[in-house]
Amino acid sequence: MRSADYVIKRGFFALVTIFVAITINFFLFRVLPGNAITDLSRVPHASPALRHALLVEFGLDKPKWQQYLIYLNNLAHGNMGISFANQQPVSHLLIADLKNTIPMVTVGTVAAIIVGVFTGVLSAWRRGSAPDHISTNLAIFFYAFPTQWLGLMLLILFAGILPAGGMSDPFLFTAEPFWQHLADIAKHMILPAATLMLTAYGSYTLVVRSSMLETLGEDYVLTARAKGLPVRRIVWRHAVRNALLPLVTLIALELGFIVGGALLVEVIFSWPGIGLAMYTAIGQRDYPMLQGGFLILTVSVIVLNFLADLLYFRLDPRITT
Amino acid sequence: MTLPLQDPLLATEGLGMPPRRHGFLRGVLRERKAAVIGLAIITFFILLSVIAPYISPYSATAQTCAVYAPPSARHWLGCDDGGIDMLSELMQGGRISLVVGFAATFVAMVIGGGIGILSGYFGGGTDTVLMRVTDYLLVIPDLVFALVIADIWGPSLFHVIIVIGILEWTATARIIRAQVMSLKERVYVKRAKAIGSGHARIISRHILPQVGPLLMANTVLTVAIAIYLETALAFLGLEDPTVTTWGTILEHAFERTAISSGAWWAIVPDGFAIAILIVGCFLLGQAIEDALNPRLKVAHLSVRRWRIRPLAGRGPEAI
Amino acid sequence: MSLLEVSDLHVWFDLPQGQQVHAVRGVNFALDPGERFGLVGESGCGKTTTILALMGLLPPTASASGEVRVDGHNILAGGEDSARGYRWKDIAMVFQGAMNALNPVKKVGWQIAEPMAFHGIAQGAAARRRAGELLEMVGIQAAAAERYPHEFSGGMRQRASIAMALACQPRILLADEPTTALDVMVQAQILDLLTRLSSELGLALVLVTHDLPVVAQTCERAAVMYAGEIVEYGPMEMLFHQPRHPYTRLLFEATPDLYGDSEVVSIGGAPPRLDRPMAGCPFQPRCDVVLDRCAEEHPALRLVGPGHEAACHHTERAGST
Secondary structure, three states, X not given: OHHHXXXXXXXXXXXXXXXXXXXXXXXXXXXXXXXXXXXXXXXXXXXXXXXXXXXXXXXXXXXXXXXXXXXXXXXXXXXXXXXXXXXXXXXXXXXXXXXXXXXXXXXXXXXXXXXXXXXXXXXHHOOOOHHHHHHHXXXXXXXXXXXXXXXXXXXHHHOOOOXXXXXXXXXXXXXXXXXXXXXXXXXXXXXXXHHHHHHHHHHHHHHHHHHHHHHHOOHHHHXXXXXXXXXXXXXXXXXXXXXXXXXXXXXXXXXXXXXXXXXXHHHHHOOOOHHHHHHHHHHOOOHHHHHHXXXXXXXXHHHHHHHHHHXXXXXXXXXXX | OOOXXXXXXXXXXXXXXXXXXXXXXXXXXXXXXXXXXXXXXXXXXXXXXXXXXXXXOOOOOOOOOOOOOOOOOOOOOOEOOOOOEHHHHHHHHXXXXXXXXXXXXXXXXXXXXXXXXXXXXXXXXXXXXXXXXXXXXXXXXXXXXXXXXXXXXXXOHHHHHHHHHHHHHHHHHHHHHHHXXXXXXXXXXXXXXXXOOOHHHHHHHHHHHHHXXXXXXXXXXXXXXXHHHHHHHHHOOOOOOOOOOHHHHHXXXXXXXXXXXXXXXXXXXXXXXHHHHHHXXXXXXXXXXXXXXXXXXXXXXXXXXXXXXXXXXXXXXXO | OOOEEEEEEEEEEEOOOOOEEEEEEEEEEEEOOOOEEXXXXXOOOOHHHHHHHHOOOOOOOEEEEEEEEEOOEXXXXXXXXXXXXXXXXXXXXXXXXXXXXXXXXXXXXXXHHHHHHHOOOOOHXXXXXXXXXXXXXXXXXXXXXXXXXXXOOXXXXXXXXXXXXXXXXXXXXXXXXXXOOOOHHHHHHHHHHHHHHHHHHOOEEEEEEOOHHHHHHHOOEEEEEEOOEEEEEEEHHHHHHOOOOHHHHHXXXXXXXXXXXXXXXXXXXXXXXXXXXXXXXXXXXXXXXXXXXHHOOOOOOEEEEOOEEEOOOHHHHHOOO
């Protein structure tokens, strides 16, 4: 069956890529600089007993290839070592951080997609007009401004009006009703998500516009017009679907950009997510956190790529395995 | 209906001769305003960087005014947290950013172009292996990877250049490969093979010149990405702190509370400088790419409509 | 009053530099229900533009004048807006190259049913059922409605396009090169289908093609177009056996005869440019019986037999019938 074949094939590819990423991770942290810097057992201020336990756990006194196998085994059990900074298991810390990152990034990216599609479609439809030029140039500029600069600008503009940092008001009692807590988080999420949206939407606009222009020249659009259908309907129900396909591909290709953008946004707005965790880890020389964070982010991108593959497959009936 | 646009590059295809590329860039500049603007912007910044030390009003390293002094007649863009003139800093900061951008792009182009040509030309096993490698590297998130490398190897400009170069070659490789694969099938390449030309000769004489414009477009676009990455890495504290680049200017502003001090001049002009240069690269690169893929179709839907008009006279002589 | 009456139809296209191309120059013809009418000519003679203009399917660079009357109503009177009201319900089209005339991401059945629903002919399940019936009528299994266009062969796609064109029961069907890019066997089937539908449903059919055998097989009457004008029209028999315009004669002679041993004749030269005013007969540079007056005086269409007119100065001397 066409669907099962495709899912299996792409799923397999994703798994292999995850495996490659894991290997690269190992290579980066254990092989390249050697144990001197990134030795997982060298937790500062830790007891000798803890250090020894880690040494044994990760086989740090054994040859590299054995370490690799131990590393794989540990990963399978979700063990990524102990954070140098606070002696907590890395995986627990990172999962908690990831839970904070995901909503913010999702809101920002979805907003970027919606804005990108609307502006792209309208630009293509009104090609050559003033709104088209304005919209396209705005898209280019917002895409060109560094993400961190956009964040700083939003901070400057909205400093008094919207919360400037953190995920929630530290002075809010946890006994407060759930909805109020949620609203508080939402308010804090506005600026970081808006920054992400502004930095990401530009490329979406351009790609949607370009593929809409292509689609509007296709014969089936003339057919739709010949059927007596109104322009609005042709654009949104006949043309857009075709034009979205390159957008899905672009989003998948730019996931790395989103991750980087999210990192910068979290730093600026002190949003307690995995990006901020990695940034802090740099300052604290917390290598296990860095290693774990890199792995989780890379695996996330791979998984999202796989999902994008599936989505594209669903949207385009012409794809066979 | 619409008079078909003859791509002059394709006109000679049927004769088994390679199309002429000599006037290509000049042609693009003549036809597309965007390309001219893009090239003008890039040239402006390059020139500015070259003459910056001579025309900077003040030093870019020594203090010449009060901390976070606002813009004034003497200091057009105010001063930063160290009392250094902002305008001078911007001018000189551009030099390093540009150098990093171009150097990193050079690395990426050499690797990416090389792999793309080899992969596209030889195909088969070579292609599969190289493309698999590319696929795996494509998924690694750029900034995170750069962050990790820069942290392990230590912050330095050289490391930044290498890291960006390593990150960016994959996209180029894919694009070049695609074009080489189609070029391989062209008549003049097959003819060269038939008369026994060696691989190196075919690649250097027939493939490379045709790939040139695409490589050029890609180079320009990669410069934009390289500069973008450089500012991000600097912002995260992964660049040599003693050096002033556009990226470190933003990092200083963030770290040293420019916002709460209300010192917008330490932030806004810097961002615009970066953005304008990136837009310039984008305009030029995109214009070249568009010229290589002319879109010949007319849109079937448009806001404007066809018109009914009154007639004078009848038959073919009517107007 | 005929079902379809085209009176003095002109179409101009704007060129980027400001000039205009006078692509259709005063075309007249009329059709009754059940009639099959051919419009023949080489590429660029304006035949496609003519039938697009019949439905008002012109690009924004076009301007038109003249009348296209369906049951007495001039559908071009109000430009695009008035023409749209007649599309698919009164007059429908089968496009050249059905490869792209069908939307690749929508099921074929949906594409047939959608105009039915939009124009209020049938909704939902009834529309789907009717789509299946239409497919059966053109020789495709009803179940194929659930498939996508790329799953169809070229011939099947063309049939599906015909079924789609008949969805809202139009009385006039325009077919633009319906058999180009199909192999000969399939061509014959498609033409048979069109002939059958025209007699069974009483459809008036306008068949546009550069391929003479196609017209000869299907149409009762035909018009030969050259440089935007009709240079001869009449019953198929007369055109074939007694052409009165040199171009018509040369066209028939240029068609290779499978069994005969006549030489293949080609017509030297090229059609005239349509962006400049023309003096005299448009065909005179390539005509083999050209006279002096042909360069100065434009020949009008003159009656040369029952229902048979030709625009050539030679018809004057020969007299009618």
